[in-house]
Amino acid sequence: MTEEPSGGDLSRLRQLNAQAVLRALRDDKPLTLTELAKRTGLSRASTEDVARELIERGWVAEAEPTAGTVGRPARRYRFRADAGRVLGVDIGGHSIRALVTDLDGEVQHSTSVAVTPQLGRKERLAALDTCVAAALTGADVTAGQIWSTGVATTGLVDGTGKVMLSDSLAEWTGVDLAAHLRKLVGAPARVENDSKVAALAESWRGVARHAKDVVFLLAGVRTGTGLIIDGKLHRGFGNAAGEIGALPAIGWLKAPDQLRAWAGGKDEFEDVFLAARNGDRAAVRAVRRYTRDIAIGVSALILTLDPELLVIGGGFSRSADLVLQPLRAELDRWCLRTPEIRVSTFGDEGVALGAVRLALEQVESRLYDGTELSPAGIAGASGRRASGSAGER
Amino acid sequence: MTEEPSGGDLSRLRQLNAQAVLRALRDDKPLTLTELAKRTGLSRASTEDVARELIERGWVAEAEPTAGTVGRPARRYRFRADAGRVLGVDIGGHSIRALVTDLDGEVQHSTSVAVTPQLGRKERLAALDTCVAAALTGADVTAGQIWSTGVATTGLVDGTGKVMLSDSLAEWTGVDLAAHLRKLVGAPARVENDSKVAALAESWRGVARHAKDVVFLLAGVRTGTGLIIDGKLHRGFGNAAGEIGALPAIGWLKAPDQLRAWAGGKDEFEDVFLAARNGDRAAVRAVRRYTRDIAIGVSALILTLDPELLVIGGGFSRSADLVLQPLRAELDRWCLRTPEIRVSTFGDEGVALGAVRLALEQVESRLYDGTELSPAGIAGASGRRASGSAGER
Incomplete structure (x- = not known):
């Protein structure tokens, strides 16, 4: 593959081979030429040609040899994330x-x-x-x-x-x-x-990465939800899935009012959680009431989808220690099967x-x-x- | 393939070939030998062998020649559903x-x-x-x-x-x-x-057979739901999906009480619908109230999943003419996007x-x-x- 291909077909074939090699390297740890040929179904010679070309173009690099290998280690290739x-x-x-x-x-x-x-x-x-x-x-x-x-x-x-x-x-x-x-x-x-x-992030590299069916709750000044079904983000026919919060009957619209009342009408909810953590009884009551209101809609989601996992994310996930126990108690009250609950580790990001x-x-x-x-x-x-x-x- | 295969491997190969042919015929209209060979990737000779064997075993039959074909029509094979x-x-x-x-x-x-x-x-x-x-x-x-x-x-x-x-x-x-x-x-x-x-039936050969995301409502003395997501029945992690009706806040548990009250406490709901159809104002009011109660939970499902289609089935689907218009009005009130609504044609079956x-x-x-x-x-x-x-x- 040192000479320029003359026809469009050959160029297209080279492109397909390059894609196959890139995809294999992107999805996996560094691979040897033998592994790469096996993975892509290309001949060893073609694989080597493609790898050389991709290195020249900056897409692929040779990986560092694994430490402790005896004898001459086989060359390994990696996708260049950079x-x-x-x-x-x-x-x-x-x-x-x-x-x-x-x-x-x-x-x-x-x-x-x-x-x-x-x-x-x-x-x-x-x-x-x-x-x-x-x-x-x-x-x-x-x-x-x-x-x-x-x-x-x-x-x-x-x-x-x-x-x-x-x-x-x-x-x-x-x-x-x-x-x-x-x-x-x-x-x-x-x-x-x-x-x-945010649900996508949990499924990609967060606490939900091993689960197929996930209800993700974005708990904060506003309450939202994202659904992972069969490993994929469920967007909905009109891209409007996960909007159960719009329904007044399930109580999410008014849930933050419980915290707002304690904070004198302001959206400074960190103070409520801080006070609740320090044992302020009015703050504890406000958090309890907030949790009770949220739990109705979460129960509706769980009863509907019977997910493997419920993930709590968003601003309030930092105060999960205060919310988790009363939330689980409410879910046990309404749901036929309360799923495992995990708290996002992503904080604000x-x-x-x-x-x-x-x-x-x-x-x-x-x-x-x-x-x-x-x-x-x-x-x-x-x-x-x-x-x-x-x-x- | 007139002689008995000597080894287990050959037998297994014959079995795989037979499966491939059966699957092709099961999924499609009758096929000629040429079509069948193309569909399965088997040689023409192997396909003919397998077809002969499957006919002997009673799984496959020759289809009637298509009427109006000019010249000698090619032999066509069909799966024997009988x-x-x-x-x-x-x-x-x-x-x-x-x-x-x-x-x-x-x-x-x-x-x-x-x-x-x-x-x-x-x-x-x-x-x-x-x-x-x-x-x-x-x-x-x-x-x-x-x-x-x-x-x-x-x-x-x-x-x-x-x-x-x-x-x-x-x-x-x-x-x-x-x-x-x-x-x-x-x-x-x-x-x-x-x-x-029932949702599976609609997706298989009912009004939902062309839709990928479907909320199915079994409306009757009891209210239930089945979800088709991405073309498949959504069963849930513990086989408990679709049970939103268990949540008191969404009103399905009490919805039939509206009809029951009219019927003097009995579960004879056909009379209510009949009376409503004949203009009995108390019956019309009872059906309206029932519909209003049902609509909250249906809205929760629609807001959550944003389906392409809502299908109404179950015993009350025969009275869909009375329920459909008020239901749509209620859904328009609560949902961000009211999906197309279709009524099951399966009646009690x-x-x-x-x-x-x-x-x-x-x-x-x-x-x-x-x-x-x-x-x-x-x-x-x-x-x-x-x-x-x-x-x-």
């Missing part, structure tokens, strides 16, 4: 967060800026721009080096990346977030509801990590359908590598 | 129903007997035995000719076919229905909750048809894993064909 960068953004009512990661989702930099739900559309988008710029600077990359962006926001999002409905962020319904991010970063952008992508996963899904589908490997894609990748040092870190 | 029979049983509070069908699910005979929810365990099982015997007699088959049984019952069923929990049928918790049916019929038996299998599907799933998995094609399986099939005329009808 060949590119992706961006994940979480646009919430009280903060905006941006993560820059490599192609394995390893976080290079994380930034957040504080906002309020009342902020107007322009101001919120300006805060978003600031946050993204800070994340790129922090990760020492330019916008042009980002391959893909994932965006999470509260509210319903349509398939094109527009906010269909947001009743908690001012002037947010109708914002075309995909278009805004594409323009800002110059990469493809996908947008999804925050609870849904769960939604943004889910947005990263959304971005990586885009990269993977482009990688595997050959878009990223087409002459244009490769030129672009080379260009990106040439114009910055991202490929070297 | 090679075997399955049984589907629905054990409800007010009736027990049994269907005997061929391997395509074509109903050969349907029987039902009336029971009451108060009937004791022994009496209910005796009524079940009577109903099954009548169905077999009506279809002119003996118990030995049934290949597989599917059973549906109200209540929660565990993976082994035991009733885990039934609060509407007397003395029903703990009954080992799978064991009872296996003994009664002498064939493998699978047991499932009635709402779940939906659950029993779902039980048939359960039985056919067993036959298919045995057919495709080779169990039915093993020497023992084939001997059994031949024996069944020899002992009765089922194979000839």
Whole structure:
């Protein structure tokens, strides 16, 4: 494969072989040539050709030999996660967060800026721009080096990346977030509801990564839910799954009022949890009442789906020690089978990590359908590598 | 393949080839030898050998030539749906129903007997035995000719076919229905909750057969639900999905009280619907209130799953003209997106048809894993064909 292929067919074949090799390396630990040939079904000679080409292009590297190997160790190849960068953004009512990661989702930099739900559309988008710029600077990359962006926001999002409905962020319904991010970063952008992508993050590398059916609860100033069914995010026919909270009868809309009442009408719920932890009886009562209200809707979800696992994430997951025991007692009261309950370990970053996963899904589908490997894609990748040092870190 | 294979390997290969041919014919319209060879990847000669053998064994037949074909028509082969029979049983509070069908699910005979929810365990099982015997007699088959049984019952069923929990049928918790049916019929038996299998029936050959995500509502004296997600019945981790009705907050437990009050405390709901249809204002009000109560839980399901389709089945589906318009109005009030609503066309047979599907799933998995094609399986099939005329009808 040192000479340039003459026909389009050969070029397409090379591309398919390159995809097969990349996919095998992306999904696995470093592989020897023999393993790689077996995994892809290519001949050993073809595999070696493809590997050499992918190394030249910066997609693949030779892995360090395993320590302790006796004799000459076989050469092993690995996917170069540092060949590119992706961006994940979480646009919430009280903060905006941006993560820059490599192609394995390893976080290079994380930034957040504080906002309020009342902020107007322009101001919120300006805060978003600031946050993204800070994340790129922090990760020492330019916008042009980002391959893909994932965006999470509260509210319903349509398939094109527009906010269909947001009743908690001012002037947010109708914002075309995909278009805004594409323009800002110059990469493809996908947008999804925050609870849904937080569920995705748990299923990807969080406490739900071994479970097939999961109810994820985003517990915070607002309550949301994301469903993993048969290992996949359940989006719904109109991308509107997981919105049980909109139903007044299940009590999620009024649940935070129990905490708000203690806090004198303000949304400063950390103080309530702090006071409850210190034994303030009114605060303990408020947390109990909040939990009781939340439990009705959670029970409805559990009775409906009978999941393997319930995951508690969102801002209140840091106070899970106060919520977990009364929640389990309420669920035992209503459910036929209370599932295992686990608390997210992602703290405030769960939604943004889910947005990263959304971005990586885009990269993977482009990688595997050959878009990223087409002459244009490769030129672009080379260009990106040439114009910055991202490929070297 | 006229001589007996000498080794176990060859026999296993023949079995695999036979499976491939059977699967292709089972899933499709009649196929020519050329089509069959292409579909299975076997050589033309091997395909012909296998087809001859399957015809000898009674699994496959030559199809009638298509009318109007010019010239000598190519021979076409079809799966013999009449090679075997399955049984589907629905054990409800007010009736027990049994269907005997061929391997395509074509109903050969349907029987039902009336029971009451108060009937004791022994009496209910005796009524079940009577109903099954009548169905077999009506279809002119003996118990030995049934290949597989599917059973549906109200209540929660565990993976082994035991009733885990039934609060509407007397003395029903703990009954080992799978064991009872296996003994009664002498064939493998699978047991499932009635709402779940009714959803399966709609997805198999009912109004939901083109939809991937479906909420099925079994509306009757009791209200139940079955979920089809991504084209498959969602059973849940502990086989307990779809039980949202157990939650008092969503109102399904008390919904029928609205109808019961009109009927003077009795469960004779057909009269209420009849009166409502004739303009009786108290009856119309009772139906409205019932619909309003049901709508809360249905909204919870729709908001959670955002399905493509809502299907109304069960006893009340015959009065869908009275329920549909107010139900849609209530759903529009609570849901972000009201899905298309369709009414089951199966009348009282939906659950029993779902039980048939359960039985056919067993036959298919045995057919495709080779169990039915093993020497023992084939001997059994031949024996069944020899002992009765089922194979000839």
